[in-house]
Amino acid sequence: MKLTILGCYAATPRTITNPTAQVLEIRNRMFLIDCGEGTQVQLRRNKIKFSKINHIFISHLHGDHFYGLVGLVSTFMLLNRQTDLHIYGPKGIKEIILLQLKYSNSYTGYNLFFHELESKESEVIYEDDKVLVKTIPLKHRIYTNGYLFEEKPKERKLNIAAVEEFKIEKCYYQNIKNGKDITLENGKTILNEQLTFNPIPAMKYAFCSDTMYDESIVSIIKNVDILYHETTFLESEADKALKTMHSTAKEAALIAKKAKVKELILGHYSTRYDSIELFKEEAETIFSNVILADDGKTFDFNN
Amino acid sequence: MKLTILGCYAATPRTITNPTAQVLEIRNRMFLIDCGEGTQVQLRRNKIKFSKINHIFISHLHGDHFYGLVGLVSTFMLLNRQTDLHIYGPKGIKEIILLQLKYSNSYTGYNLFFHELESKESEVIYEDDKVLVKTIPLKHRIYTNGYLFEEKPKERKLNIAAVEEFKIEKCYYQNIKNGKDITLENGKTILNEQLTFNPIPAMKYAFCSDTMYDESIVSIIKNVDILYHETTFLESEADKALKTMHSTAKEAALIAKKAKVKELILGHYSTRYDSIELFKEEAETIFSNVILADDGKTFDFNN
Numbered sequence: 001m002k003l004t005i006l007g008c009y010a011a012t013p014r015t016i017t018n019p020t021a022q023v024l025e026i027r028n029r030m031f032l033i034d035c036g037e038g039t040q041v042q043l044r045r046n047k048i049k050f051s052k053i054n055h056i057f058i059s060h061l062h063g064d065h066f067y068g069l070v071g072l073v074s075t076f077m078l079l080n081r082q083t084d085l086h087i088y089g090p091k092g093i094k095e096i097i098l099l100q101l102k103y104s105n106s107y108t109g110y111n112l113f114f115h116e117l118e119s120k121e122s123e124v125i126y127e128d129d130k131v132l133v134k135t136i137p138l139k140h141r142i143y144t145n146g147y148l149f150e151e152k153p154k155e156r157k158l159n160i161a162a163v164e165e166f167k168i169e170k171c172y173y174q175n176i177k178n179g180k181d182i183t184l185e186n187g188k189t190i191l192n193e194q195l196t197f198n199p200i201p202a203m204k205y206a207f208c209s210d211t212m213y214d215e216s217i218v219s220i221i222k223n224v225d226i227l228y229h230e231t232t233f234l235e236s237e238a239d240k241a242l243k244t245m246h247s248t249a250k251e252a253a254l255i256a257k258k259a260k261v262k263e264l265i266l267g268h269y270s271t272r273y274d275s276i277e278l279f280k281e282e283a284e285t286i287f288s289n290v291i292l293a294d295d296g297k298t299f300d301f302n303n
Numbered sequence: 304m305k306l307t308i309l310g311c312y313a314a315t316p317r318t319i320t321n322p323t324a325q326v327l328e329i330r331n332r333m334f335l336i337d338c339g340e341g342t343q344v345q346l347r348r349n350k351i352k353f354s355k356i357n358h359i360f361i362s363h364l365h366g367d368h369f370y371g372l373v374g375l376v377s378t379f380m381l382l383n384r385q386t387d388l389h390i391y392g393p394k395g396i397k398e399i400i401l402l403q404l405k406y407s408n409s410y411t412g413y414n415l416f417f418h419e420l421e422s423k424e425s426e427v428i429y430e431d432d433k434v435l436v437k438t439i440p441l442k443h444r445i446y447t448n449g450y451l452f453e454e455k456p457k458e459r460k461l462n463i464a465a466v467e468e469f470k471i472e473k474c475y476y477q478n479i480k481n482g483k484d485i486t487l488e489n490g491k492t493i494l495n496e497q498l499t500f501n502p503i504p505a506m507k508y509a510f511c512s513d514t515m516y517d518e519s520i521v522s523i524i525k526n527v528d529i530l531y532h533e534t535t536f537l538e539s540e541a542d543k544a545l546k547t548m549h550s551t552a553k554e555a556a557l558i559a560k561k562a563k564v565k566e567l568i569l570g571h572y573s574t575r576y577d578s579i580e581l582f583k584e585e586a587e588t589i590f591s592n593v594i595l596a597d598d599g600k601t602f603d604f605n606n
Binding site for chain 2: 012013014015038040044045061062063067070071074075078090092093095096099100103105106141142
């Protein structure tokens, strides 16, 4: 699982900081999460192949999370994209994008599917054989979802020495990797645990931005490997965080602690602070495994 | 008159090239012309004060000319702008911007005026005591206008030696600068031309992008000081220019020649060519005063 931060700063794009956008590579799928203005340039800068992005997840309809989307959709047209593109986001996103395509008299040569979200409960919005994506309802000034990306359980690992010892034919290997026991020709049953090792554990990544402090998400993101949680402010501006329905670094860390996540990535920083290290210092008073996101930073997560 | 090119490349924004946007400073007014994605970052990069922009002119509703507008409107909100903002552009621009503000539950604290254009004839769309702006109807795939920015005639320059010789009181100076003759107490009339010098000639700047070759604009832009004309292609791709309703460098130069402009600035380059110098070379076979626009370039024009 690999995460590339294209932008992780709040509010307006600036010369050296970008609004929210990130790419999650998980089991060979490439998911774009949020798409602030300038995302397509950040994709180029980080050498991410446009054509590999087939699914885009938008948290909410504040500009710093989606103003780059219509440009990306248009650029896909110019690049003669053929593959289907799926966009997940709050109700309204379809109207916004299609209105602009209409006035520019442009039509995508590829199929553009909108999956508009309205539910206030967590729901599965994407599923294939290897990955599942659920919404994480967040509390912000407008309707907002975080997203939980889950790898499905991986195959068990074949114990080569064991299967060879029992002289099991190769055509049974896939069944064994899928967890099945095997009955030999002599009628004896070999339990799967004698033939396999445990698989590499499946990983979970939770993206939570923008949101105020909200313990009701803890049950949804319980035990995830990586939690990206917004921290627009420090505790010294807790009043501003409350008023604008954002979180402080301490609050992000409290959620990480309560949800017993392995690692917490902080992002969505207000640019009012001199150094983003301040967010890490504050969060570490509550929770120990804190990482700072920054534009252009890449994280490789492996179990 | 000062022109700052924020972006002058066709189609998608890239890491080192930007879609169309430029700032014209004319008689202390600051006009933004087109606003492709990333324009607000380009404004910062070129140290242009956001608060001085009160009028934005959008040529047409292709993304590379206006996808940065909604972000700029939003950033003005975050910066607590109070001054009125006027946006001139094709019908539809109001619906597009307001729809996005509606879904983000945002309302500008400043007055936002839309001046939607539908006419296919040149018309005056802005006028104050010093500057006049007219549309230049262009031929492109969708409804498009160029813009002609005209300084109004400046005051005549006072011939100090002459007014002192005639012992004319200072209270008459403004009338004289406005071109009036003066009648002395002895009844003798002094002609204005004896008391003044010709003013610095008023300047005209014409912005024409995007457009196919179209001689019908020549009468509107006749004798302008500076013509910015698009040249997406070279003559070697004349078929593509025709098909996409863009111009070649040769065609831009032909328009400049027929309109007897003083200088031609080329821009809106396709990124397919190795060097933008090729556009200049081609244009110079037809017209001699050719300048290449480039992102971040500033031109000072004085008579």
